[in-house]
Amino acid sequence: MRLEGVELRRIALPLVSPFRTSLGTQSERTALIVRAVSDEGEGWGECVADDEPTYSPEYLAGAADVIRGFLVPALAGLDLNPASAGHALRHLRGHPMAKSAVEMAVLDCWLRARRTSLADHLGGVRRSVRVGVSVGIMETLDALLETVDKHLTAGYARIKLKIEPGWDLGPVRAVRETFGAEVMLTVDANTAYAPGDARHLARLDAYGLTLIEQPFAPGDLHAHAALAARIDTPVCLDESITSAADAADAIRRGACSIINIKPGRVGGYLEARRIHDVAAAHGVPVWCGGMLETGLGRAGNLALASLPGFTLPGDISATERYYRQDITRPFVLDDGTMAVPADPGLGVDTEPAALEAVTTGSEWIPAVP
Ligand code: SMG
Ligand code: MG
Numbered sequence: 001m002r003l004e005g006v007e008l009r010r011i012a013l014p015l016v017s018p019f020r021t022s023l024g025t026q027s028e029r030t031a032l033i034v035r036a037v038s039d040e041g042e043g044w045g046e047c048v049a050d051d052e053p054t055y056s057p058e059y060l061a062g063a064a065d066v067i068r069g070f071l072v073p074a075l076a077g078l079d080l081n082p083a084s085a086g087h088a089l090r091h092l093r094g095h096p097m098a099k100s101a102v103e104m105a106v107l108d109c110w111l112r113a114r115r116t117s118l119a120d121h122l123g124g125v126r127r128s129v130r131v132g133v134s135v136g137i138m139e140t141l142d143a144l145l146e147t148v149d150k151h152l153t154a155g156y157a158r159i160k161l162k163i164e165p166g167w168d169l170g171p172v173r174a175v176r177e178t179f180g181a182e183v184m185l186t187v188d189a190n191t192a193y194a195p196g197d198a199r200h201l202a203r204l205d206a207y208g209l210t211l212i213e214q215p216f217a218p219g220d221l222h223a224h225a226a227l228a229a230r231i232d233t234p235v236c237l238d239e240s241i242t243s244a245a246d247a248a249d250a251i252r253r254g255a256c257s258i259i260n261i262k263p264g265r266v267g268g269y270l271e272a273r274r275i276h277d278v279a280a281a282h283g284v285p286v287w288c289g290g291m292l293e294t295g296l297g298r299a300g301n302l303a304l305a306s307l308p309g310f311t312l313p314g315d316i317s318a319t320e321r322y323y324r325q326d327i328t329r330p331f332v333l334d335d336g337t338m339a340v341p342a343d344p345g346l347g348v349d350t351e352p353a354a355l356e357a358v359t360t361g362s363e364w365i366p367a368v369p
Helices: 060-075 082-089 096-113 118-122 141-154 169-179 195-207 221-230 244-252 269-281 295-304 352-358
Strands: 003-021 024-038 041-047 128-130 133-135 159-162 185-188 211-213 235-237 258-261 286-288 337-339 359-366
Touching (some): 024 060, 082 096, 096 295, 118 269, 141 169, 169 185, 195 221, 352 359
Parallel strands (some): 211 235, 235 258
């Protein structure tokens, strides 16, 4: 398969409600949508970088620049398949979200031409996956309880609470006491704590959490290992893990016993599968994280979450939890699960009018070395 070029679209999708984490508040999802055009057809990808380099060092304008200046030229003229595309980008350091977006579009294109679904290509074993919802930091406990109630009533299989200093023990206690011991509950700090907060975080042990996600800075595996040794709640890493090598290192050092896998953060679906394989070899459960994806990323993430090691519900919620109008068909919740797309490639199409309506800019990047 030969790449002819890539159409890069910038989109802005309003969120149904603002999403506050320890990193800041988001009220719309801006993203880059990649359409790869080849001699065998086209494929779609999505870049999950944010406007600002807060969650990770990448940001959308930078990702567009890297895609235009380095990634598309590196793929030009090659005989492309999933393995050769990854190989051709390996010498370019960093920029996993930009790489993931391009790989996703190439993979979708290649799989559509071969009538194979992404789930089958990755080795998925489930037709539907259990999913959870990530609940942002709220103004009041009442607002939090009302939101959690709505999601539990909808049937979500797990609730994740965003936490930060000043919004941790109280909200967790309130949710546990209100909704009972059976609710699968986790917390995500997005690096908001310092190693000296370990004693405070250990108090979360009282609430039977399934995991605590990324309390400390991405590079501080030592602090995560020290916390893991001190508390009963399993420590899960998100921001710290950007490759299968990182995963192996973190597991070996005792810094986590669970891993959140996001294709964008780790450079694509193929590296995501490698992390799954490394974790499985160590008996470490994984789950699929979310970056407020459009339907394109949601489709791909459902395929990834159908792999056998994804034993915990992921941050893959129904479309209506994020957007009134997505750029694909809506994804719906069914008894705490979502269906894994079975059609070729991502198994979902963009809806041209919906995509056009949220496009704020576009460019054509011809594949020339
Ligand atoms: O897509 O449902 C979703 C959002 C899940 O909480 C979520 N993502 O750290 O796991 C995480 C956050 C990252 C995005 S907010 C900066
Ligand atoms: Mg996280």
